[in-house]
Amino acid sequence: MSELTYAKIDQTVLDTLRPATRVYWYTVALLAAGIIGGLACWIYQIFIGIGVGGQNNPVAWGTYLINFVFWVGIAHSGTLISAILHLFQAGWRNPIARAAETMTVFAVCTAGLFPFIHLGRAWMVYYMLPYPNQRTLWPNFQSPLMFDVVAISTYLTVSSLFWYTGLLPDLATVRDRSTGLRKKIFTILSMGWTGRMEQWRHYVRGYLFFAALATPLVISVHSVVSWDFALGVVPGWHTTIFAPYFVAGAIHSGLAMVLTLMIPLRKIFSYEKIITLEVLENVAKTIILTGLIVGFAYGTEFFIAWYSHNSLEISIFKWRAFGHYRVGFWIMVICNTIIPLFLFLKRVRRSIIWLFVISIFINIGMWFERFVIIITSVAHDFIPHAWGLYWPTIVEMGIMVGSFSLFFFLFVLFVKHMPSVSMTENKEVLVQGESHGG
Amino acid sequence: MGAECQVMGLFTDEDRAASTVKALKKTPWHLKQVHSPVPSHKLSEALNIKKSKVGYFTLVGGIIGFFLGFALAMFTSAKWSLIVGGKPVIALVPFVIVGFEFTILFAVFGNVIGLLTQGGLPDYKGLNVYDPRCSGDHFGVLAACPEAEKNQLITYFKEKGGVTRVFEPSPSADP
Numbered sequence: 001m002s003e004l005t006y007a008k009i010d011q012t013v014l015d016t017l018r019p020a021t022r023v024y025w026y027t028v029a030l031l032a033a034g035i036i037g038g039l040a041c042w043i044y045q046i047f048i049g050i051g052v053g054g055q056n057n058p059v060a061w062g063t064y065l066i067n068f069v070f071w072v073g074i075a076h077s078g079t080l081i082s083a084i085l086h087l088f089q090a091g092w093r094n095p096i097a098r099a100a101e102t103m104t105v106f107a108v109c110t111a112g113l114f115p116f117i118h119l120g121r122a123w124m125v126y127y128m129l130p131y132p133n134q135r136t137l138w139p140n141f142q143s144p145l146m147f148d149v150v151a152i153s154t155y156l157t158v159s160s161l162f163w164y165t166g167l168l169p170d171l172a173t174v175r176d177r178s179t180g181l182r183k184k185i186f187t188i189l190s191m192g193w194t195g196r197m198e199q200w201r202h203y204v205r206g207y208l209f210f211a212a213l214a215t216p217l218v219i220s221v222h223s224v225v226s227w228d229f230a231l232g233v234v235p236g237w238h239t240t241i242f243a244p245y246f247v248a249g250a251i252h253s254g255l256a257m258v259l260t261l262m263i264p265l266r267k268i269f270s271y272e273k274i275i276t277l278e279v280l281e282n283v284a285k286t287i288i289l290t291g292l293i294v295g296f297a298y299g300t301e302f303f304i305a306w307y308s309h310n311s312l313e314i315s316i317f318k319w320r321a322f323g324h325y326r327v328g329f330w331i332m333v334i335c336n337t338i339i340p341l342f343l344f345l346k347r348v349r350r351s352i353i354w355l356f357v358i359s360i361f362i363n364i365g366m367w368f369e370r371f372v373i374i375i376t377s378v379a380h381d382f383i384p385h386a387w388g389l390y391w392p393t394i395v396e397m398g399i400m401v402g403s404f405s406l407f408f409f410l411f412v413l414f415v416k417h418m419p420s421v422s423m424t425e426n427k428e429v430l431v432q433g434e435s436h437g438g
Numbered sequence: 439m440g441a442e443c444q445v446m447g448l449f450t451d452e453d454r455a456a457s458t459v460k461a462l463k464k465t466p467w468h469l470k471q472v473h474s475p476v477p478s479h480k481l482s483e484a485l486n487i488k489k490s491k492v493g494y495f496t497l498v499g500g501i502i503g504f505f506l507g508f509a510l511a512m513f514t515s516a517k518w519s520l521i522v523g524g525k526p527v528i529a530l531v532p533f534v535i536v537g538f539e540f541t542i543l544f545a546v547f548g549n550v551i552g553l554l555t556q557g558g559l560p561d562y563k564g565l566n567v568y569d570p571r572c573s574g575d576h577f578g579v580l581a582a583c584p585e586a587e588k589n590q591l592i593t594y595f596k597e598k599g600g601v602t603r604v605f606e607p608s609p610s611a612d613p
Contacts, residue, residue, distance in 0.1 A: 197472045
């Protein structure tokens with residue numbers, strides 16, 4: 001970062017907001033097509049019925065819930081990077097914090113769609129809202145599903161406000177270097193921010209409180225998601241390890257997605273001097289830690305199943321590893337715990353290609369982790385004659401492709417129209433003095 | 439008293455801006471604002487800025503959220519007082535989750551309200567006496583002086599190593 005100056009940081013980030021190339025708009029169009037495809041599948045499901053999905057007895061939770069948990073998980077490392085690492089004053093988080101926060105907001109938005117989709121009759125969603133009604137029927141706040149509604153809504157609100165607060169000084173920077181309509185838009189968005197010391201005084205304090213509040217929130221949210229499963233008396237689900245296991249898994253997948261997004265972003269927008277190799281290396285080191293925790297959790301589940309002498313637990317874990325869904329299980333184990341171990345090698349950690357490839361493997365592995373957890377336990381629970389298999393249908397796959405398209409569509413639009421790297425936070429880490437003179 | 443003129447000294451160096459702020463306090467001119475592209479400890483120290491009170495808003499929000507979360511869960515359960523599995527209708531343990539989430543949510547609402555009210559946002563009028571370089575790589579020290587002393591103030595800022603920008607009083611401005 002030593003070669004950088006305040007002006008160079010501004011210029012590098014502002015250059016990304018120049019009119020987009022044709023390739024960019026082709027990418028946007030392709031992603032929009034994916035969204036339309038997913039939407040068409042959802043509309044088809046609404047007209048025909050939820051039966052067009054593969055969910056049925058005994059597996060009532062399919063890809064909709066898998067994708068819900070997957071996207072909520074992705075959302076977690078944004079807050080880890082922006083809040084927890086802010087509290088720890090880890091300077092290397094600054095170049096990637098904005099993109100990670102953006103990822104969080106869009107991932108929660110994407111995740112939030114799946115309960116609607118899974119509901120079938122999406123317009124009945126208001127049943128979950130506590131309001132006076134003629135039915136005298138109120139939401140049951142003893143239910144983990146209602147915990148989830150409260151937690152996810154809170155997380156979306158808090159992470160969006162946190163993200164916007166962080167954007168304010170940068171919106172002002174863009175405003176001050178724009179003309180015409182863009183200037184008007186950014187003037188409104190920046191709320192008249194002028195960087196007065198009086199504003200900074202409250203901003204710094206408020207941002208610190210945001211970080212302090214978001215930290216326990218991020219841990220609580222994925223714990224609550226895990227209790228959707230752990231509070232059900234189902235073998236393979238009903239365990240106390242679920243909350244920390246889910247939180248570690250969420251951060252593992254989120255960090256991998258940060259790499260997946262940041263590596264192309266760094267290359268396309270020439271961010272090499274801001275998002276240095278050391279920053280990516282630090283993300284990789286954190287992935288080693290989360291990968292080891294996740295691996296330890298996988299092992300603990302098997303150990304406890306064996307140690308408990310509970311025949312149902314032993315049966316389900318044997319079936320996970322060697323039953324119908326064994327391929328998913330081994331993809332999960334290899335991608336999430338074995339492949340990240342290569343990051344112990346400095347050569348791999350400092351290779352952009354390897355980092356990108358490993359991050360993709362972890363993304364795949366984490367999706368399969370949710371598949372294994374959600375599907376195998378209910379497919380093979382207490383009574384053998386009630387056992388049954390589940391495979392996603394083409395409608396579910398279409399909706400899933402739509403969700404991935406939606407996430408990347410929002411992200412791609414954001415990075416071209418808003419500052420995708422925090423100029424202010426990167427200026428903060430520069431050595432103060434003459435060096436930043438423009 | 440004649441018309442008041444506002445002059446901004448713009449510095450690329452934080453230390454110079456901070457020393458100018460300290461020195462300006464000893465002059466008859468009135469220090470109006472200091473703008474910075476980043477939060478600056480040196481400028482805060484020079485201005486003797488006190489701790490923000492945003493935290494009180496956050497705390498009040500959190501306390502409201504805590505009670506509201508529990509109250510909502512208890513009220514809705516009491517409205518549907520069906521004992522299931524021998525568990526109490528008002529079961530405090532699961533309500534801790536609702537209470538916790540509401541605490542965080544309302545603390546954040548309090549935090550945002552505190553930020554907006556204390557920081558004076560939105561403040562579009564503030565852009566009238568502002569230089570866009572202050573969001574880039576300059577620290578802006580805005581001072582006011584009588585019209586007759588304008589040139590002296592400009593010279594003062596230049597001697598301190600800054601460049602200057604003068605904001606002429608608008609016709610409708612107070613004298």
